[in-house]
Amino acid sequence: MLDTVKELNGFHKHDHTNGHANGHSNGKVAHNDGKTNKSEEKVAIETAVRTILTNVGEDPDREGLLGTPDRIARMYDEILAGYTTDPVKLVNGALFDVEYDDPVIVKEIEYFSMCEHHMLPFFGRAHIAYIPSDKVIGLSKIPRIVEMFARRLQVQERMTRQIAEMIDEVLQPQGVAVVIEGSHMCSMMRGVKKEHPRMMTSYMLGKYREDKDLRREFMDQLRK
Numbered sequence: 001m002l003d004t005v006k007e008l009n010g011f012h013k014h015d016h017t018n019g020h021a022n023g024h025s026n027g028k029v030a031h032n033d034g035k036t037n038k039s040e041e042k043v044a045i046e047t048a049v050r051t052i053l054t055n056v057g058e059d060p061d062r063e064g065l066l067g068t069p070d071r072i073a074r075m076y077d078e079i080l081a082g083y084t085t086d087p088v089k090l091v092n093g094a095l096f097d098v099e100y101d102d103p104v105i106v107k108e109i110e111y112f113s114m115c116e117h118h119m120l121p122f123f124g125r126a127h128i129a130y131i132p133s134d135k136v137i138g139l140s141k142i143p144r145i146v147e148m149f150a151r152r153l154q155v156q157e158r159m160t161r162q163i164a165e166m167i168d169e170v171l172q173p174q175g176v177a178v179v180i181e182g183s184h185m186c187s188m189m190r191g192v193k194k195e196h197p198r199m200m201t202s203y204m205l206g207k208y209r210e211d212k213d214l215r216r217e218f219m220d221q222l223r224k
């Protein structure tokens with residue numbers, strides 16, 4: 001089961017345990033740039049940011065921009081941390097056997113992600129419901145699952161499905177529903193339109209897919 005979860009997340013591509021045979025150092029290998037120990041990836045990102053700065057007509061050596069490539073490289077570590085989050089560790093020890101088969105609803109989970117088409121943020125709230133079979137997951141883990149998928153280059157539709165599939169995989173519940181609302185900077189900042197509709201995506205599995213009354217009940221909960 002856990003292997004499937006890894007597959008599902010594309011985690012295998014970034015697995016620390018497979019060593020550095022593929023030359024991907026995962027940020028752990030020191031690169032000697034003369035002064036600091038920076039990973040090859042960080043140095044490469046810094047170089048790329050300098051290239052962008054130069055080519056948009058900036059001077060990357062002016063005072064305000066000098067630290068920018070380094071700041072961006074470090075920031076990506078944080079806002080794209082989802083690639084290296086271990087989903088197995090994330091849920092480890094947080095599954096509990098409970099006799100409860102009404103919906104568990106966690107709503108208004110704030111998330112920040114990055115659109116993969118423009119590398120600009122999209123953000124909003126995720127709402128999640130599941131109907132347990134015999135297991136529930138610790139409350140704090142649901143936002144962590146959302147965060148793991150949000151902190152990547154994403155499209156909102158795929159993120160919605162990935163969250164639902166991971167909960168389905170881990171809990172084997174009777175049903176899962178994920179509804180996500182997102183405001184996308186790439187559409188907000190561009191063009192002349194000053195109205196910014198939020199995008200809504202949803203993905204339902206099991207009973208939530210089959211039973212429209214259950215689905216409606218969940219949607220009604222979201223309006224409260």
Ligand SMILES: [Zn+2]
Binds near residue numbers: 115116118119184186
């Ligand atoms: Zn975009």
